[in-house]
Amino acid sequence: MPLHTRVKNNMNVKNLSLSFGTQVIYDAAEFNLGPRDHAGIIGVNGAGKSTLLNILSGRIMPDTGKIDTGGARMGYLPQIIEIDTPDITVWEFLLSGRPIAKLNSDLQDLYIKLADAPEDEQLADKISYVQHELDYYDAYGAEDALLALIENMGIGSEILDMRLCDLSGGQKSKVAFTRLLYSMPEIMLLDEPTNHLDAATRDFVTKYLQRYRGCIMVISHDTGFLNAIANKIIHIDKTTHKISVFDGNYDAFKRKDAAMRHARNVQIAAQDRLINNLSDFVSRANAASPTNHAMKKAGHTRAALLQKILDNRIQREQAYKKVKMDLSPHRVGSRHPINIDDLWFRYPGARLLYRKLSFIIEGGERFLIVGENGAGKSTLLKLIMGSLRPERGRIDINPKTDIAYYAQELEQLNPQDTVLQAVSSDDYTDVQLRAVLGNFLFTGTDVFKKISVLSPGERARVALCRIILKRANMLILDEPTNHLDPDTQAVIGDNFRDFSGTIIVVSHNPSFVEQIGISRMLILPSGRIEDYDHEKLEYYYSINSNK
Secondary structure, three states: OOOOOOOOOOEEEEEEEEEEOOEEEEEEEEEEEOOOOEEEEEOOOOOOHHHHHHHHOOOOOOOEEEEEOOOOOEEEEOOOOOOOOOOOEHHHHHHOOOOHHHHHHHHHHHHHHHHHOOOOHHHHHHHHHHHHHHHHOOOOOHHHHHHHHHHHOOOOHHHOOOEHHHOOHHHHHHHHHHHHHHOOOOEEEEEOOOOOOOHHHHHHHHHHHHHOOOEEEEEOOOHHHHHHHOOEEEEEOOOOOOEEEEEOOHHHHHHHHHHHHHHHHHHHHHHHHHHHHHHHHHHHHHHOOOOOHHHHHHHHHHHHHHHHHHHOOOOOOOOOOOOOOOOOOOOOOOOOOEEEEEEEEEOOOOOEEEEEEEEEEOOOOEEEEEOOOOOOHHHHHHHHHOOOOOOEEEEEEOOOOOEEEEOOOOOOOOOOOEHHHHOOOOOOOHHHHHHHHHHOOOOHHHHHOEHHHOOHHHHHHHHHHHHHHHOOOEEEEEOOOOOOOHHHHHHHHHHHHHOOOEEEEEOOOHHHHHHHOOOEEEEOOOOEEEEOOHHHHHHHHHHHHOO
16 A cells, blocks of 8 residues: 655644533643654543544534644544444445545546536646546555455455444454555544454554554554554643643653653642741731731732732642442352353354354353454354344353343443433432442533543443442453553453452453453354463464464
8 A cells, every 4th residue: 555645734733622511621722743743642531532533533523722734634543433324345335445436436527527618727627636636545556455454454355245334343443444544544543443453453553554654643552552653642631631742652751751740749849838938927927016017018028929829839630530340249140140052143144153152151250252353252242142143052041140241332322321321220319320420430510421422431431330330240241441541441350350250251451351360261263162371362362463
């Protein structure tokens, strides 16, 4: 695929302000990026990382602000892939990444019009523009470029004729990423692009982006990925609601940030000492005798200086809470909560995913499902939950089994519900619900935000809160760490490790898998069950690297 040679546009953002109700996200924030800057976007939970990409891509309108990209072509990869045309095939979706068919049609129409008006300079200019666009998109080499991307991104030829809506979450994300790369944007907006990538595809994408000659803005909790591709770090400060740009990759930012925090703390300590000294002097001056004019005058002077310092004092950085979880089940589960016997399943027109799949889940165990993208990991969880029906076979769930399900694409959340409505339950009062939501960092008016305006990380916390409230004795988790920052991943990993019930999990996060203590692994598509050990885990993750 030809690399960009045409990029001339900077990303200039001025006076950006946005609030949701009383919550300020940005306050007159500004930043600039050069045409070939590769910038990682970082900030604490709720700082506005995904919101920034939504604003830049035109999906959210800010309260104020000017965004100037000079008309650059822009491509956006969200965390959660939404499909507007459910019946479109994967090949059709990928091919639509470059508007070559439309441009060729436009060019033909223009030539027909030009034949009737050969002196029309506007028609000639339009023809020149359309031809320029076709040259940019490499119309003659485009299909070869797409096929090369399909191979490098590890997309199997067997899914190209499938409907996009029938793919797993991981497959959709990989296909959407491939289409974005094929579309040749001059500014690329990426929100957690490595979530569903195996090792080989991640390596290809990393090298591709390192060579990419356009502007990149990327949100990622994968610090190794940020270090590899970023030459700038955009930091969104949740305390000041400002945006700052730092030279260097993530590790360079962390070093600068540590130095700035130290300098800031030194300044705050000196400021506090000065405030205390001035306050003491003003108090003594106020208590002095009315006839002590020198003391009174000095007191007024110090009081004016004190007020000036207080009005412009350096604000301490807020200490943000971490998610708290209590996963205590309502009742003890059974010895064998789930029995799967002779399971067969395929999607319409597709190959069999499972043939004679049988296994029994032991009470209290940690059961991991692994396999390449498209092997049917998420599908198996949907079959257990009853949202899909098997072609043959049985799934027996013991009556003592209470299940809480975390869906990879968070489809269990209604975008039009508020946070409070999303977790509502007849078993809890609104006061109790708001107390639990507070443990998931939704406080005050946050609970009245619609799910549709939340970032993927915030939606993930709502989904986790729903799991807590069910007090189930079995958790079925499909990529539960995908949208969470490293601190929150560690917290939920600790809680799932200590959970007294049973867990079935699909996860591409080896550290999380290690943390919760896996007992056995189901290997798809073979259907083998093996005892867990670290070497086997690394081997089966590496299988994806060679596909």
